[in-house]
Amino acid sequence: MEYYLNIIKQNNLKLTLRRIAVIKLLLNEHRLFTVAEVRHRLKNDFSRVGLPTVYRILQQFREIGLVQTALSANDHLRYFICTSRKHDHHHFICSQCDRVYCLDYCQQNQIEKYIETELHARADYHYLQIVGLCEHCRLPKAQDSD
Amino acid sequence: MEYYLNIIKQNNLKLTLRRIAVIKLLLNEHRLFTVAEVRHRLKNDFSRVGLPTVYRILQQFREIGLVQTALSANDHLRYFICTSRKHDHHHFICSQCDRVYCLDYCQQNQIEKYIETELHARADYHYLQIVGLCEHCRLPKAQDSD
DNA sequence: CTCTAAACAGAAAAGATTTTCATTAACGGG
DNA sequence: CCCGTTAATGAAAATCTTTTCTGTTTAGAG
Numbered sequence: 029m030e031y032y033l034n035i036i037k038q039n040n041l042k043l044t045l046r047r048i049a050v051i052k053l054l055l056n057e058h059r060l061f062t063v064a065e066v067r068h069r070l071k072n073d074f075s076r077v078g079l080p081t082v083y084r085i086l087q088q089f090r091e092i093g094l095v096q097t098a099l100s101a102n103d104h105l106r107y108f109i110c111t112s113r114k115h116d117h118h119h120f121i122c123s124q125c126d127r128v129y130c131l132d133y134c135q136q137n138q139i140e141k142y143i144e145t146e147l148h149a150r151a152d153y154h155y156l157q158i159v160g161l162c163e164h165c166r167l168p169k170a171q172d173s174d
Numbered sequence: 175m176e177y178y179l180n181i182i183k184q185n186n187l188k189l190t191l192r193r194i195a196v197i198k199l200l201l202n203e204h205r206l207f208t209v210a211e212v213r214h215r216l217k218n219d220f221s222r223v224g225l226p227t228v229y230r231i232l233q234q235f236r237e238i239g240l241v242q243t244a245l246s247a248n249d250h251l252r253y254f255i256c257t258s259r260k261h262d263h264h265h266f267i268c269s270q271c272d273r274v275y276c277l278d279y280c281q282q283n284q285i286e287k288y289i290e291t292e293l294h295a296r297a298d299y300h301y302l303q304i305v306g307l308c309e310h311c312r313l314p315k316a317q318d319s320d
Numbered sequence: 321c322t323c324t325a326a327a328c329a330g331a332a333a334a335g336a337t338t339t340t341c342a343t344t345a346a347c348g349g350g
Numbered sequence: 351c352c353c354g355t356t357a358a359t360g361a362a363a364a365t366c367t368t369t370t371c372t373g374t375t376t377a378g379a380g
Contacts, residue, residue, distance in 0.1 A: 209366090
């Protein structure tokens with residue numbers, strides 16, 4: 029938590045109550061959130077939360093690398109927080125519960141070679157998103173009956 | 175060209191003049207287009223082209239796999255046509271000219287193993303987008319002076 | 321070629337996202 | 351702790367995207 033608040037300060041953004049609440053929410057559940065969901069949750073804590081504010085906070089957080097975005101199946105943008113402190117890494121997203129898991133898997137070197145050989149081009153970076161069923165959703169749990 | 179028109183028919187969509195014009199445009203330049211760009215180009219051929227029509231055509235084409243989408247740096251959705259006839263494949267995008275190149279590179283098997291081992295989860299599919307400088311943009315050409 | 325059914329296209333309206341601007345909150349220096 | 355500076359916020363407006371609805375076009379049968 030402290031770590032994330034420091035990132036905010038280091039980027040010359042103020043530690044406002046709404047920003048802190050957004051971080052708390054995303055940290056509490058490592059899953060994809062729509063803008064509307066985030067706002068809905070914030071309404072529990074604040075009498076007034078403008079939708080533009082939520083859009084702005086999420087976009088700013090994305091610009092400073094604090095949160096990331098992923099497209100859902102219908103091309104709608106959703107936000108999540110990264111717990112990995114590596115600058116560049118990829119994610120696994122569960123298609124059932126929307127939870128996000130950070131990965132160490134990265135093939136940048138291989139990709140650079142492939143692009144150089146096949147296209148005579150230069151690969152600067154790549155974006156990889158893996159979708160499937162996470163451990164929780166994969167195993168039907170007999171004790172859970174909801 | 176015939177190939178793409180057949181896909182449209184096979185998906186019970188009619189071959190309208192506007193749809194054909196969109197296919198022609200995207201085939202002519204294998205690069206990313208915004209909705210507004212596509213509409214602007216269509217205005218050359220048609221006196222009236224509603225923006226909703228352009229949105230609809232591009233989304234329908236995406237649903238039947240005829241075109242694909244990619245996010246630009248500022249998270250805006252853009253469309254391009256795939257020349258590869260493989261069902262699942264990935265793309266290289268030039269950050270300078272927005273050209274798109276289809277790739278054969280795919281690590282699905284490796285990824286499945288990695289996700290199984292590390293997360294005890296199941297990887298169903300993945301999305302990979304590689305960004306860099308293509309052959310044209312990488313080599314400064316002395317003869318081109320614009 | 322004409323007719324018919326089904327789907328398309330444009331206009332207008334609705335919904336979502338972003339910008340503008342006046343007020344309010346954060347934070348460093350007294 | 352209080353004040354001044356600077357940035358953040360919400361409301362309203364602007365812009366972008368999607369839906370609804372109705373007249374038009376396509377495609378296939380005759």
